[in-house]
Amino acid sequence: MTKRFLTIADVAETLQLSSQGVRALIRSGELPAIQVGARRLWRIEAKVLEAYIEKQYANTRQIVNASLLNEEA
Numbered sequence: 001m002t003k004r005f006l007t008i009a010d011v012a013e014t015l016q017l018s019s020q021g022v023r024a025l026i027r028s029g030e031l032p033a034i035q036v037g038a039r040r041l042w043r044i045e046a047k048v049l050e051a052y053i054e055k056q057y058a059n060t061r062q063i064v065n066a067s068l069l070n071e072e073a
Helices: 008-015 019-028 046-072
Strands: 034-036 041-045
Touching: 008 034, 008 046, 019 041, 034 046, 041 046
Parallel strands: none
Antiparallel strands: 034 041
């Protein structure tokens, strides 16, 4: 069974970032997350993480395409 929610450690491992890097993404609003439980632990929905990754791919494509257009000019 696939987990619906991921911990900061899960996301850090997937993105190969530090836990602090993931927290920075959450604080900036770039990576939506929720806090749950009495300890207010952060959880990131798996589909939200996948959407974030796809958005980053799209952003990278735009940057690469813009660079290629600038080189041709």
